[in-house]
Amino acid sequence: MRRSPRVRPRTVRLFPCAAALVAAAGLSQFAAPVEHRAAAASSAASTVCDGTPAQDALARKPAGDSSGQDPNAVSPAEAKAMQADLDDRLARTGSAHVPMAAVPTTVPVYVHVIHDGPAGRLDQSAVDAQIAHLNATYGGEGAGNTATGFHFEAAGFDWTDAPGWYTGMTPGSDAEKAMKSALRRGDRGSLNLYTAHLGESLLGWATFPNAYRSDPTDDGVVVLDDSLPGGPAVHYNEGNTATHETGHWLGLFHTFQGGCLPPGDYVDDTPPERSPAYGCPEGRHSCPGGGLDPIHNFMDYSYDSCMSQFTPGQVQRMANAWAAYRA
Ligand SMILES: [Zn+2]
Numbered sequence: 001m002r003r004s005p006r007v008r009p010r011t012v013r014l015f016p017c018a019a020a021l022v023a024a025a026g027l028s029q030f031a032a033p034v035e036h037r038a039a040a041a042s043s044a045a046s047t048v049c050d051g052t053p054a055q056d057a058l059a060r061k062p063a064g065d066s067s068g069q070d071p072n073a074v075s076p077a078e079a080k081a082m083q084a085d086l087d088d089r090l091a092r093t094g095s096a097h098v099p100m101a102a103v104p105t106t107v108p109v110y111v112h113v114i115h116d117g118p119a120g121r122l123d124q125s126a127v128d129a130q131i132a133h134l135n136a137t138y139g140g141e142g143a144g145n146t147a148t149g150f151h152f153e154a155a156g157f158d159w160t161d162a163p164g165w166y167t168g169m170t171p172g173s174d175a176e177k178a179m180k181s182a183l184r185r186g187d188r189g190s191l192n193l194y195t196a197h198l199g200e201s202l203l204g205w206a207t208f209p210n211a212y213r214s215d216p217t218d219d220g221v222v223v224l225d226d227s228l229p230g231g232p233a234v235h236y237n238e239g240n241t242a243t244h245e246t247g248h249w250l251g252l253f254h255t256f257q258g259g260c261l262p263p264g265d266y267v268d269d270t271p272p273e274r275s276p277a278y279g280c281p282e283g284r285h286s287c288p289g290g291g292l293d294p295i296h297n298f299m300d301y302s303y304d305s306c307m308s309q310f311t312p313g314q315v316q317r318m319a320n321a322w323a324a325y326r327a
Contacts, residue, residue: 074253074254074257076258076261079253079257079258079266082208082210083263083266085210086210086251086320086321086324086325089324089325090320090323090324093323093324105149105150105151106151106152106153107150107151107152107153107189107190107191108153108155108156108186108189108190108191109131109134109152109153109154109155109190109191109192109193110155110156110157110158110183110184110185110186110190110191110192110193111127111130111131111154111156111157111158111193111194111195112157112158112160112179112183112192112193112194112195113127113157113158113159113160113195113225114160114162114165114166114169114179114194114195114196114225115159115160115161115162115166115196115225116161116162116163116166116167116197117161117163119166119197120166120195120196120197120225121159121161122195122225122228124157126228126229126230126231127154127157127228128154129228129229129230129239130193130228130229130239130242131152131153131154133229133238133239133240133242133243134152134239134242134243134246135151135152137239137240137243137298137308137310138150138151138152138243138246138310139151142307142308142309143296143308143309144296144308144309145308145309145310146309146310146311146312146314146315147315148310148315148318148319149315149319150250150318152191155185155186155190156185158183160179160182160183162179165178165179165196166196166197167196167197167199168197168198168199168200169196169197169198169199169222170198170199170200170202171202171205171222173199176222177217177218179194179196180192180194180217180218180220181217184216184217184219184220188209188212188216188219188325188326189322189326189327191220191221191246191249192219192220192221193220193221193222193223193242193246194220194221194222194223195222195223195224195225195228196222196224196225197224197225197226198222198223198224202224203223203224203227203233203236203241204221204222204223204224204227204241204242204244204245205221205222205245206220206221206222206245206246206248206249207219207220207221207248207249208248208249208251209249209250209251209321209322209324209325209326210251210321210324210325212325212326213325219249220249221242221245221246221248221249222245223241223242223245224236224241227239227241227242228242235303235304235305236303236304237304238304238305239304240298240304240307241304243298243307244298244299244307247298247299247310247314247318248299250318250321250322250326251317251318251320251321251322251325252265252267252299252314252317252318253265253266253267253299254276254299254300254301255270255271255273255293255294255297255299255300256273256274256275256276256277256300256301258272259272259273259274259275259287260272260273260274260286260287260288260290265299266317267311267313267314267317268313269311269312269313269314270294270297270299270311270313270314271287271290271291271292271293271294272287272289272290273286273287273293273294273300274286274287276300276301277293277295277300277301277302278301278302278303279302279303279306280295280302280303280305280306281293281295281302282295294309294311296308296309297309297310297311297314298310299314
């Protein structure tokens with residue numbers, strides 16, 4: 001998810017969220033956007049939220065202010081449990097390393113536009129641009145990027161005029177549950193992408209693939225309507241929120257998962273990172289050894305303009321997770 005910095009830290013949330021929260025600077029009068037994430041609600045993390053109130057305040061506060069914690073980030077123990085589950089499922093299929101060629105080349109995408117009258121009623125071209133952006137970013141376009149085996153194909157669009165869902169939706173809310181219960185389509189291999197004017201300055205959130213079996217209705221990605229390509233979310237309007245959240249939906253952690261300590265994000269070729277990167281801090285080196293921080297990776301919290309990369313290791317992880325949970 002992503003939210004703006006004006007949100008004050010509140011209580012710890014227990015939503016499973018796997019998205020990165022970035023404050024949409026353009027959505028408020030505050031100069032610095034804030035990102036958030038939510039941790040899994042249980043030991044079996046199901047949703048990734050990039051931005052809880054506390055997290056957001058943390059992530060985008062001025063340098064030197066170390067207060068605040070990210071209560072919704074996936075804990076090392078939760079990540080370990082998720083990895084154990086993934087390993088177990090792969091072992092049962094006898095495929096520790098699934099060839100990307102074994103992954104279906106096409107993922108059907110159902111886009112659900114939630115709006116309040118004219119507000120948020122994205123037109124077809126905006127939706128098409130977002131899907132095209134997913135195909136570009138997952139297809140290897142961009143400096144240092146790696147092509148995945150995933151291609152996204154529009155399977156269905158719908159528009160729902162629902163003021164009660166449109167404004168202020170948050171992960172785990174009654175509005176989210178009602179929306180998904182009414183609109184989700186397809187099976188475990190179908191990407192359901194919802195757009196709305198999210199609450200708490202969130203940019204988006206997603207569920208992890210291991211959560212599908214226990215709550216298939218919840219499965220999917222929710223993004224801020226303003227974050228689509230060409231939208232008004234300054235610094236976050238190139239479509240990379242959906243790319244980031246879909247990365248979670250395909251099984252990726254943040255690059256800063258676990259901080260400097262191994263196994264980090266369970267991907268070998270993403271250098272360790274102590275904390276989220278904001279903006280585009282070239283040369284950032286937050287952990288001893290291991291190379292410069294992966295600030296250009298889609299699974300960090302950088303500006304959309306700063307992101308352009310998935311690594312071969314992340315591509316392999318997505319292929320593994322697909323084979324284990326979504327094939
Ligand atoms: Zn995230």
